[in-house]
Amino acid sequence: xxxxxxxxxxxxxxxxxxxxxxxLLDDVLPDPDAVRERCLARNDWTEGYPxxxxxxxxxxxxxALEPGELAHVExxxxxxxxxxxxxxxxxxxxxxxxxxxxxxxxxxECEPRPHTDSRNLCRxxxxxxxxxxxxxxxxxxxxxxxxxxxxxxxxxxxPPHNNLVDAxxxxxxxxxxxxxxxxxxxxxxxLLLYSAxxxxxxxxxxxxxxxxxxxxxxxxxMA
Numbered sequence: 109x110x111x112x113x114x115x116x117x118x119x120x121x122x123x124x125x126x127x128x129x130x131x132l133l134d135d136v137l138p139d140p141d142a143v144r145e146r147c148l149a150r151n152d153w154t155e156g157y158p159x160x161x162x163x164x165x166x167x168x169x170x171x172a173l174e175p176g177e178l179a180h181v182e183x184x185x186x187x188x189x190x191x192x193x194x195x196x197x198x199x200x201x202x203x204x205x206x207x208x209x210x211x212x213x214x215x216x217e218c219e220p221r222p223h224t225d226s227r228n229l230c231r232x233x234x235x236x237x238x239x240x241x242x243x244x245x246x247x248x249x250x251x252x253x254x255x256x257x258x259x260x261x262x263x264x265x266x267p268p269h270n271n272l273v274d275a276x277x278x279x280x281x282x283x284x285x286x287x288x289x290x291x292x293x294x295x296x297x298x299l300l301l302y303s304a305x306x307x308x309x310x311x312x313x314x315x316x317x318x319x320x321x322x323x324x325x326x327x328x329x330m331a
Contacts, residue, residue: 115255116276116285119262119307124250124290130302131188132292136181136236140297143173144238147210148319158217165313166213172236172325173208181236181327185301189232191331197229205229207328210238213313214321220311222251222286224265224272225304230328233304238323239315240296246314246322247294251307254287263289265305272307294322304328 124130137143153169156162173181182194196207225233235248253261269275291311292300302308315321 116253116261116278116281118255119253119275120264120266121252121260121262122264124263124302124306129306130250130292130300133184133188133299133301134295135297136184136299137177137297138180140238143177143325144323147172147212147238147323150210153212165218166211166321167318168206168209168211170206170210171208172210178208181234181299182329184299185232185234185329188301189331191232194232194329194331196328197330199229205328206326208325210323210325212318212321212323213310214315214317215313218310218313220249220309222272222307222309224275224307225328227265227267227270227305229330230304231331232301232329234299234301234327234329236299236325236327237294237296238325239321241320242294242296242314242322244293244295245291245311247292247311248300249288249292249309249311250290250302251286251309252289253307254284260287263307264303 126132150169153167156164156166186194196205199205250263252263255261265272265275273279286307313322
């Protein structure tokens with residue numbers, strides 16, 4: 109990462125608040141063990157970093173949940189947010205949104221990477237923790253800007269920008285440009301649902317074998 113040579117734009121800040129900016133839905137799947145075993149039995153994984161020269165880490169494949177399971181989760185999401193309708197957006201010009209995607213990332217395969225999801229592709233994002241043997245500090249953290257001089261900046265992307273790169277005007281920032289604000293503990297069968305424009309990242313990763321590694325399913329909904 110380059111040294112910090114100029115001041116980045118200061119983003120708006122709103123303290124992540126449960127029930128407004130994020131929601132915790134525990135025991136979300138009726139049979140999480142069956143979902144996990146089905147995922148572990150997959151043989152159609154796509155490899156990311158460090159296995160292949162990709163920007164995203166570990167392994168992933170789709171779909172994570174079957175239609176009935178996904179419908180059950182989406183019903184809970186609509187109830188929590190009050191949104192009458194949610195849907196997975198299709199990118200204009202082709203491409204793929206990794207909605208309902210299972211991701212497996214081990215220790216040493218990636219560091220925390222604060223980012224936001226694209227506002228033009230989702231209003232809400234969610235992560236479902238699927239490994240019951242992962243430590244609590246392998247959950248998800250919300251971050252905010254850490255500015256020169258020790259002051260704190262914002263944590264969300266607002267119009268007209270669609271993502272953090274747009275808002276900051278660069279993809280390359282100094283590693284001390286962000287600081288942890290709120291940490292959500294890992295808990296198996298917990299769905300962390302949050303506003304997609306908030307800066308967030310996996311807190312840390314875990315494990316060296318497929319059954320041990322941090323396994324999650326991720327979702328992206330418009331509303």
